[in-house]
Amino acid sequence: MKNNIRIILVNPSHPGNIGAAxxxxxxxxxSCLYLVQPEKFPHPEAVYRASRADDVVRxxxxxxxxxDALVGCTHVFGTSARDREMSAEVLDVREMVTMxxxxxxxxxxxxxxxREKHGLYNDELRRCQYxxxxxxxxxxxxxxxxxxxxxxxxxxYVAQGGAxxxxxxxxxxxxxxEMEGLYQHLEKIATQVDFLKPDKPRKMMPRFRxxxxxxxxxxxxxxxxxxxxxxxxxxLK
Amino acid sequence: MKNNIRIILVNPSHPGNIGAAxxxxxxxxxSCLYLVQPEKFPHPEAVYRASRADDVVRxxxxxxxxxDALVGCTHVFGTSARDREMSAEVLDVREMVTMxxxxxxxxxxxxxxxREKHGLYNDELRRCQYxxxxxxxxxxxxxxxxxxxxxxxxxxYVAQGGAxxxxxxxxxxxxxxEMEGLYQHLEKIATQVDFLKPDKPRKMMPRFRxxxxxxxxxxxxxxxxxxxxxxxxxxLK
Numbered sequence: 001m002k003n004n005i006r007i008i009l010v011n012p013s014h015p016g017n018i019g020a021a022x023x024x025x026x027x028x029x030x031s032c033l034y035l036v037q038p039e040k041f042p043h044p045e046a047v048y049r050a051s052r053a054d055d056v057v058r059x060x061x062x063x064x065x066x067x068d069a070l071v072g073c074t075h076v077f078g079t080s081a082r083d084r085e086m087s088a089e090v091l092d093v094r095e096m097v098t099m100x101x102x103x104x105x106x107x108x109x110x111x112x113x114x115r116e117k118h119g120l121y122n123d124e125l126r127r128c129q130y131x132x133x134x135x136x137x138x139x140x141x142x143x144x145x146x147x148x149x150x151x152x153x154x155x156x157y158v159a160q161g162g163a164x165x166x167x168x169x170x171x172x173x174x175x176x177x178e179m180e181g182l183y184q185h186l187e188k189i190a191t192q193v194d195f196l197k198p199d200k201p202r203k204m205m206p207r208f209r210x211x212x213x214x215x216x217x218x219x220x221x222x223x224x225x226x227x228x229x230x231x232x233x234x235x236l237k
Numbered sequence: 238m239k240n241n242i243r244i245i246l247v248n249p250s251h252p253g254n255i256g257a258a259x260x261x262x263x264x265x266x267x268s269c270l271y272l273v274q275p276e277k278f279p280h281p282e283a284v285y286r287a288s289r290a291d292d293v294v295r296x297x298x299x300x301x302x303x304x305d306a307l308v309g310c311t312h313v314f315g316t317s318a319r320d321r322e323m324s325a326e327v328l329d330v331r332e333m334v335t336m337x338x339x340x341x342x343x344x345x346x347x348x349x350x351x352r353e354k355h356g357l358y359n360d361e362l363r364r365c366q367y368x369x370x371x372x373x374x375x376x377x378x379x380x381x382x383x384x385x386x387x388x389x390x391x392x393x394y395v396a397q398g399g400a401x402x403x404x405x406x407x408x409x410x411x412x413x414x415e416m417e418g419l420y421q422h423l424e425k426i427a428t429q430v431d432f433l434k435p436d437k438p439r440k441m442m443p444r445f446r447x448x449x450x451x452x453x454x455x456x457x458x459x460x461x462x463x464x465x466x467x468x469x470x471x472x473l474k
Contacts, residue, residue: 020381020384023381024380024381024384026374027373027374027377027378027379027380027384028373028374049381051379051381052377052379053377094395134391135391135394135395136264136265136394137263137264137265137266137394140263140264140289140290141264142264142288142289143260143264143387144257144260144261144286144288144383144387146381146383146384147257147260147261147264147383147384147387150380150381150384150387150388151387151388151391154371154372154391157372157373157374158331158372190465190468192472193465193468193469193471194468194472195464195465195468195469204461207457207458207461208461210458211452211454211458211461211462214451214452214453215449215451215452216451217448220444221444221447221448224441224444224445225448227432228427228430228432231430231431231432232426232430232432232469232473234430235429235430235431236469236472236473
């Protein structure tokens with residue numbers, strides 16, 4: 001299952017942290033690392049801090065946007081210590097791991113980590129179906145990036161020691177890119193009927209994201225909704 | 238209980254790791270750090286990497302021998318990935334934490350970490366009643382020192398009931414009749430654009446019910462969706 005779990009670092013500023021994350025992953029049997037616009041990469045410090053996990057660093061995929069990193073993933077977990085307005089369902093690490101263990105082997109899972117200083121921005125966290133919190137004391141909740149990856153990789157590894165539940169849900173979950181397609185379609189229709197005003201978008205799209213994240217749409221659901229939207233579009237013309 | 242747990246680093250060579258360990262401790266409510274013959278300390282890199290845990294670094298006690306660091310402790314756990322001849326009882330992290338939780342509050346506990354390159358020497362590990370292993374893959378078992386402290390500090394914190402601080406936002410769920418209103422509204426629009434054919438309804442509405450049931454809509458969600466539907470209706474006329 002380990003190849004199905006993608007660790008995504010968004011805009012990491014310190015190459016040392018990339019190396020530390022790679023090492024933490026390899027210790028726990030993970031190898032799939034995505035970097036969204038790293039500030040300095042490739043960089044010798046990343047290789048040095050990775051120690052014997054330099055292969056994970058060298059095989060890291062560098063992409064331009066979080067959406068690029070999420071392509072194909074059906075389960076997206078965003079790590080954040082802060083509570084957000086309009087946020088996704090909040091889980092602690094062990095709850096996340098329990099949920100992951102219940103998925104079929106091939107389920108593509110993304111775990112997203114934000115910038116060292118500022119974490120994930122709201123629009124990034126809205127692309128995640130779940131917000132994951134690492135339990136900490138209340139007044140100092142910000143872990144080092146590599147340390148955060150270590151805790152989560154460790155929990156994943158320990159959880160695999162137990163039996164994985166075998167029963168496969170018969171659903172074929174929508175991928176992150178399919179979901180983005182749905183949101184764009186919905187946004188277009190909402191704009192067309194003047195429900196969404198581009199200069200005053202308010203919270204409409206974030207709220208729809210929340211709703212459909214909670215609903216965990218499968219491919220057929222997306223097709224159904226987009227089918228309705230397409231019909232509406234044709235009638236409006 | 239946290240003051241009763243002493244984190245002891247033996248001969249750390251990189252001051253950055255001292256800082257990382259301090260930060261990992263503070264995130265999880267630990268503050269008592271001992272350094273046995275650190276190679277470079279005090280050092281600005283230790284303070285820098287500690288981030289807001291610089292107080293833990295500044296309050297660290299520097300001692301000459303492991304024995305000095307262990308004075309007063311009744312439970313001594315030595316971390317090591319390697320199996321040793323004549324070693325102490327071996328526990329994994331969770332077993333150690335369970336054991337610690339069973340002790341009275343005032344029990345003085347030491348958790349000992351070895352050198353970055355060579356870990357604990359045999360004579361040091363013999364001073365420990367228990368050897369603690371962090372579970373890892375077989376062929377890459379050496380964690381970064383700060384990462385090892387982070388995993389153990391995290392497990393201690395979670396065992397104390399630190400998890401689950403994240404409560405779900407207080408939503409105001411939609412009532413059954415509000416949901417029925419939504420479904421009727423949706424059905425009307427879908428019929429109007431010929432997406433739903435009354436003589437051949439197929440599974441459209443049951444499927445939308447499934448989706449919105451899973452999404453657990455609140456009143457605001459229902460208003461949002463119905464607002465969009467109302468706008469579409471007006472444009473269609």
